[in-house]
Amino acid sequence: MSSALLFTSPPPPTPSINRSTLSFAAVTNFPPSPDKLALLLDKSSSIHHLLQIHAALLRHGLHQHPILNFKLQRSYSSRGRLDYSLALFNRTLNPNIFFYTSIINAHALHGLSQEALFIYTQMLFEGVQPNEFTFSSILKSCSLEHGKILHSQVIKLGLDSDLYVKTGLVDVYARGGDVGSARLVFERMPEKSLVSLTTMLTCYAKHGELKEARLLFDGMVKKDVVCWNVMIDGYTQHGMPKEALVLFRRMLAAKARPNEITILTVLSACGQLGALESGRWLHSYMQNNDIQVSVRVATALIDMYSKCGSLEDARLVFDRIYYKDVEYEIEPKIEHYGCMVNLLGRAGRLEEAYELVKNMKVEPDPILWGALLGACRLHGNLELGEKIAEYLVSHNLANSGTYILLSNMYAAKGDWEEVARIRTLMKDSGVQKEPGCSSIEVHNRVHEFLAGNLKHPKTKEIYEMLEAMNGWLKAHGYTPQTEIVLHDIGDEQKEQSLEVHSEKLALAYGLISTQPGTPIKIVKNLRVCSDCHAVTKLISKITGRKIVMRDRNRFHHFVNGSCSCGDYW
């Protein structure tokens, strides 16, 4: 602004003052009454505002007022300023039980269990006796060990009849993994609230006791969104995504309203299943029901679409995120070593990969060893393969994959004696091969197939299609890769055992149950075998279908007789 303008501007208008209003305000607002300050404290929304009120308390000698001090402390805590909260607490003379409980609660809520416990002991030292409120606060963050001590104090003080305290105790035992004690406390509760039921439900679900969880869940008369979420998530987190989806449908049928957490859980289940249609449906459900796509939901959507093989949709969601979380500034973890091992392994630089794993700063996990062993198999390096397998077996690190890969290598060389030895070794060690399972989603339903499985209602049609597929394959000059069958059986039997691999059953079902030309998406829990891979390539050419197969490691996009993995997986 120029100085000329400054001088030519009219002076600001003088506010007209109503004298009676002014004197009234002066009388009522000064000095501020504790009532007014309490109200202000409850309503204030910014830290700046709180600091102003704090100043007013000091200015007017109200800084030892128990209620105002308590409210101020609570507001500081809820705004995440535990430092101010604690400073206020330390300057307060003889804090009462309310103040103690509140500050303990604030620390417990922020996961500062050591500090919460410290204040608790300080309180006991000062001769202030804890009550049921104090215990339900302190129990929230404490360890199992401390929980047990607190439990005995609860009983001593006769506070163990309180519903909140009991729920807190169930939660402590549950978090500490002591399911038995959690159940004991729970079962002795004379009345069980929705929250205490949900706490116990969470305990079962977290520890994989899904049958117990479901029993409790089905017995619950009143169900809110939290308990639905707990139950659905229990299935999702324990390899039962199909059950998770089924339960989610029941949730909708029961007119319960899903929230963001439900969506996150169900999207994860869809990803595990490769259930693209269900995932898409969920996406549109969110759009129709005004459930906002937060970054977390967007990430879950991208994860789901990626795992379902629809990279186009994943990209679409990704491009719509304004603010992107990024996985930069991360410490190299075991996954990154995994990438390196895969890279070196595929390039045939096995010794280098082996050296890398041996000299890692982090403890190598079975997946990493598996990657290395897989590379040995790929390049037929039996010598190193044996060395690694021996190491794994002797260090108790072997899983079913170790044995399978090793016996694969021997089988490929026709060394059936060694194959038999490995099988015995595997049997003796007690590890079992995870059965191969393929699933396909058709019309919003997930169909699962195990090798040689005859349980599907359309079994007859599926096997007819398998026959037809064999005919097409033979006509194209295909010979089954019988050498990959591990059992020492006749060639004809080997062919038969290959024919009913779970991915072929799923593929046959996909062909008979969808319109010609529709892309087929299959999810397999293990790695796809090389015979199934070759067959799927040919089928994609013969039928003109795009086939996406997600196995344990990666996606295979089969189009017109070739696969995106370049036959290198």
Place this chain on the structure above:
DNA sequence: CTAGGGTTAG
């Protein structure tokens, strides 16, 4: 009118 503390899901 008058004041204050507690539980479950990711």
